[in-house]
Amino acid sequence: MTQAAGAAPIEGIAAGDQTDQRVLVASQWQLIRWRFLQHKLAVISLVVLGLFYFVAVFAEFVAPYDPYIFRAELTLAPPHTIRFIDPEGNFHLRPFVHPFKKTLDPETYAAVFVEDETIMQPLGLFVRGDPYELWGLFESEIHLFGLQDQEARLSLLGQDTVGRDLFTRIVYGARISLTIGLVGVAMSFFLGILIGGLSGYLGGTVDMVIQRVIESLRALPTLPLWMALSIALPSDWPVVRTYFAIVLILSIVGWTSIARVVRGRFFALREEDFVGAAELDGASNLRIIFRYLLPSFLSYIIARLTLAIPQMILGETALSFIGLGLQAPAISWGVLLKEAQAIRVLALSPWLLLPTVFIVVSILAFNFVGDGLRDASDPYTHV
Amino acid sequence: MLIYILRRLLVMIPVTILISIIGFIIIQAPPGDFVSSYIAGLEAQGDIIEPELIDSLRARYGLGEPIYVQYFKWVSSFIEGDLGYSMIYREPVVDIIAQRLPSSFTISLLSLILVFVIGIPIGILSATKQYSLADYSFTVVGFLGVATPNFLLALVGLWLLFKWTGTVAIGLYSPEMQNAPFGLAKFIDLVGHIWLPALIVGTAGTAELIRTMRANLLDELPKQYVTVARARGVKPTKLLYKYPLRIAINPVISTVGWLLPVLVEGEVLVSLVLGLPTIAPVLLDSLMQQDMFLATSIIMILGILTLVGTLLSDILLAIVDPRIRGAV
Numbered sequence: 260m261t262q263a264a265g266a267a268p269i270e271g272i273a274a275g276d277q278t279d280q281r282v283l284v285a286s287q288w289q290l291i292r293w294r295f296l297q298h299k300l301a302v303i304s305l306v307v308l309g310l311f312y313f314v315a316v317f318a319e320f321v322a323p324y325d326p327y328i329f330r331a332e333l334t335l336a337p338p339h340t341i342r343f344i345d346p347e348g349n350f351h352l353r354p355f356v357h358p359f360k361k362t363l364d365p366e367t368y369a370a371v372f373v374e375d376e377t378i379m380q381p382l383g384l385f386v387r388g389d390p391y392e393l394w395g396l397f398e399s400e401i402h403l404f405g406l407q408d409q410e411a412r413l414s415l416l417g418q419d420t421v422g423r424d425l426f427t428r429i430v431y432g433a434r435i436s437l438t439i440g441l442v443g444v445a446m447s448f449f450l451g452i453l454i455g456g457l458s459g460y461l462g463g464t465v466d467m468v469i470q471r472v473i474e475s476l477r478a479l480p481t482l483p484l485w486m487a488l489s490i491a492l493p494s495d496w497p498v499v500r501t502y503f504a505i506v507l508i509l510s511i512v513g514w515t516s517i518a519r520v521v522r523g524r525f526f527a528l529r530e531e532d533f534v535g536a537a538e539l540d541g542a543s544n545l546r547i548i549f550r551y552l553l554p555s556f557l558s559y560i561i562a563r564l565t566l567a568i569p570q571m572i573l574g575e576t577a578l579s580f581i582g583l584g585l586q587a588p589a590i591s592w593g594v595l596l597k598e599a600q601a602i603r604v605l606a607l608s609p610w611l612l613l614p615t616v617f618i619v620v621s622i623l624a625f626n627f628v629g630d631g632l633r634d635a636s637d638p639y640t641h642v
Numbered sequence: 643m644l645i646y647i648l649r650r651l652l653v654m655i656p657v658t659i660l661i662s663i664i665g666f667i668i669i670q671a672p673p674g675d676f677v678s679s680y681i682a683g684l685e686a687q688g689d690i691i692e693p694e695l696i697d698s699l700r701a702r703y704g705l706g707e708p709i710y711v712q713y714f715k716w717v718s719s720f721i722e723g724d725l726g727y728s729m730i731y732r733e734p735v736v737d738i739i740a741q742r743l744p745s746s747f748t749i750s751l752l753s754l755i756l757v758f759v760i761g762i763p764i765g766i767l768s769a770t771k772q773y774s775l776a777d778y779s780f781t782v783v784g785f786l787g788v789a790t791p792n793f794l795l796a797l798v799g800l801w802l803l804f805k806w807t808g809t810v811a812i813g814l815y816s817p818e819m820q821n822a823p824f825g826l827a828k829f830i831d832l833v834g835h836i837w838l839p840a841l842i843v844g845t846a847g848t849a850e851l852i853r854t855m856r857a858n859l860l861d862e863l864p865k866q867y868v869t870v871a872r873a874r875g876v877k878p879t880k881l882l883y884k885y886p887l888r889i890a891i892n893p894v895i896s897t898v899g900w901l902l903p904v905l906v907e908g909e910v911l912v913s914l915v916l917g918l919p920t921i922a923p924v925l926l927d928s929l930m931q932q933d934m935f936l937a938t939s940i941i942m943i944l945g946i947l948t949l950v951g952t953l954l955s956d957i958l959l960a961i962v963d964p965r966i967r968g969a970v
Contacts, residue, residue: 471653475660478952479945482907483925487668487941490929573791580793581914581926596797600915605797606804615794622789 291558294635301631304624311621315433317393322427323405323413325389326590330412332361334422335608336372339414346376355381358411369607383407417610420598428590429614435591437621439506439575440568446510448564451517452553458518459525460548466522473515481512485574489583498589505584509574513567520563524556559633566629569622576618592618646960650953657949662720665942666713669934720942726935730927735939738924743943746913746920750905752836753844757901761848762894765855769890770882772860780852787849793911796842800916839916843908847901851894858893862886892963898955903948 296302314321339356357374364371386407390400406413415426458469476484488508492501528534529552537547578584579593580600587594592614599611719726725735768777862868863886871881913922921940928936 471656471660475657475664475945478657478661478903478948479664479941480903480906480910480948482910483941483944484664484668486925486929487937490932490937569789577791577793577911581911583926583929596794600797605801609801612798612801615790615798618791618794619786619789622791623785626785626789 288558291632291635295631298627298631298634300627304627304631307620307624308628311433311437311617311624314430315437318430318434319391319393320399320401321403322424322430323386323388323402323415324424324427325391326423326428326431328389328423330418330422332422333359333412333414333418335370335420335604336414336418336422337608338417338610340374341382345379351381353381353383355379356406356413359414380406380408380411380413382413416613417608419595419611420604425595425610425613428595429592429617431590432592432595432614433617435502435585435589436572436575436593436618439502439509439591440571440625442503443506443509443513443571443574444564444568446506447513447517447567448560450510450514452521452560454514455518455521456525456548459522460529460544469518470522473518476512476515481574482577484512485509485578486581486583489578498585501585501589505575505578506571509571513571516567517560517563520560521556524559525552528552528555558635562629562632562635565625565632568629569625572618572622572625643960647957650956654949654953658946661942661945661949662717663713665938665945666716668941669716669938720939725939728928728933728936730931730933731924731936735936738936739921739939739943742919742921742924745918746906746909746922747947749836749840749843749913749918749920750902750909752840753847753905753909754898754901756837756840757844757847757851757905760844761851762855762891764848765852766859766882766887768852768856769859769863777856784849784852787845788853790845791911792842792846792908793915795845796839796912796915799838799842839909839912839918842916843905843912846908847904851901854894855890858890859886862890888962892959895955895959895962898951898958902951902955906944906948 336359339359341354341356343352343354344350345355356379357376358378358380359372360375362371362373363369382404383406384404385401386405387400387409388402388405390398392398412418412424414424416429417425419425419428454469458466485508488511489505492504496504534547534551537551542550575584575591576593576596579591580597582597585591585594595614596612599605599614605611723736725739727733728735728738731738764780768780771777865886868881868886871885872878876884909920910922910925912918913920914926917923921944925937925940927933928940
């Protein structure tokens with residue numbers, strides 16, 4: 260955005276004739292890719308997001324436990340310290356943990372977890388644990404990592420209020436929290452292109468009406484509107500249906516900004532010479548829209564979409580957090596935070612706030628990737 | 643200028659009508675007609691409902707009549723200031739909103755002011771001292787501020803507060819001031835409490851503003867007129883305020899209107915987390931218990947206030963930037 264006017268799209272352009280040739284013959288998408296790779300933060304963020312989505316897709320395998328199986332005796336147990344050096348001072352290449360021993364504080368009678376230093380429980384890769392069905396298709400009980408002793412429990416990020424493994428639940432929560440943004444944006448994209456395209460291409464009365472609808476939807480504060488709409492969802496709906504209903508609700512506001520951008524681009528590009536040339540060539544309206552207009556700002560739209568994903572993720576988190584979004588048997592980051600809401604519990608078990616870290620990291624990553632894409636794809640700032 | 647304002651007002655009319663239609667859809671959205679759920683709610687609280695009351699309610703909102711008749715009956719009573727009766731609070735909706743809206747409004751307004759007072763100077767500093775330590779640290783803080791949702795910030799804030807002071811709720815007044823008549827002492831007490839929620843509500847907006855301000859100013863600074871002015875010996879501070887800043891600040895002013903809904907929204911969530919006596923808990927309660935008149939009225943009023951805010955920011959922009967007046 261801050262790029263000075265007339266800057267070369269690729270920094271290496273003056274490096275020599277060879278690069279020059281390469282840039283000249285490169286397709287638009289190649290140029291975009293090269294430019295994007297120069298944005299270091301965006302590339303790192305893309306890797307982080309890739310990792311997150313990998314974890315979300317293979318949640319059953321990555322998570323060491325079953326997200327619903329609870330150990331009452333481990334209620335609110337803190338995170339384990341993963342150790343390499345035993346109490347005698349010997350170094351072990353294979354990391355291990357000491358299991359928790361529950362004692363009562365003699366004064367307050369509160370449960371206190373102390374590590375039992377006499378027992379060492381080594382960690383392992385591809386260990387056997389709770390059985391699961393990956394995507395409901397493949398049965399297995401092999402988990403990416405865990406304790407070699409099946410009976411013991413590794414508390415990587417602590418245990419929740421009923422003794423379920425928090426890390427496991429965060430991994431499963433990623434599945435809902437991270438996909439809701441993608442699905443929501445896809446839906447907004449479809450609505451936005453369709454309605455914005457109509458508005459921009461037809462103009463006149465249609466444009467007037469659509470613009471007023473967009474303005475009124477945007478004038479209403481988003482969150483109260485989402486809240487009001489999600490109230491209408493019956494609470495006995497299955498998780499999947501609620502999920503899609505929530506996505507739809509989030510998209511009701513989301514499409515408006517896409518539609519505005521699309522309309523603006525249509526207006527600007529309609530006057531361009533290449534559109535005029537296509538018209539003279541006898542191309543039909545639809546062909547002009549899809550063959551010439553859309554490709555010329557698709558990359559820009561994709562960048563805008565990436566920046567819209569965090570809003571969707573936050574929307575779901577906020578709705579679930581106040582109890583109007585997804586409800587308890589479903590696991591999303593918002594649902595996890597809702598369980599962390601009681602301040603007295605939170606004060607003693609601060610690890611319940613850890614889903615926050617994952618939310619912030621994924622939102623930051625999406626912002627950086629979006630920035631990178633925008634810089635790479637946006638020829639309009641160079642005018 | 644007058645013509646510009648009149649035009650802007652004219653555009654607002656259809657938007658307001660559309661907002662009311664959306665509001666009406668929200669009333670209709672829950673399953674069953676709203677008088678039935680209203681009555682079911684009253685009965686659940688152990689009230690005996692007179693059949694006459696049911697009939698009068700049905701007649702008043704035109705139930706059983708075509709949908710557009712129902713809409714017009716509802717809208718006309720809304721315009722007359724009759725927002726209906728709240729089943730859960732057992733008070734006219736107008737009274738509830740009148741009690742709660744001022745504190746919501748104060749928080750939003752205060753955070754708006756904080757956003758500007760904090761955001762603009764930092765943005766200028768970041769741009770003029772580009773790539774300095776301060777610039778880098780504010781950029782990092784800014785990114786974190788944009789990425790951290792306000793309510794999570796509130797939750798973390800609440801946790802820290804509990805850790806340090808052992809108090810659970812923040813509230814807008816200290817306990818001993820809660821029932822005191824409003825006066826200078828109470829006002830000072832309010833100021834002592836309200837800054838934290840206002841700051842939390844404004845975080846994302848401030849971070850965004852710093853980024854916009856920095857980017858805009860950086861676009862202006864290398865331009866020739868700045869160099870020319872510097873060559874003529876204009877003092878650096880005077881130059882900054884007189885030329886590039888005036889241009890860089892325009893987009894900021896034009897976005898005030900869009901900032902407002904964000905702040906209102908942030909206020910809702912933050913108030914819910916911090917347990918502040920604003921309109922937010924009422925909204926959540928009314929939605930949870932399907933008190934749809936109350937809920938819709940709140941949403942409509944927030945929407946209309948936002949529209950007014952957008953209008954004000956547009957007028958402000960037209961005053962600052964003469965090019966706008968001719969456009970539209």
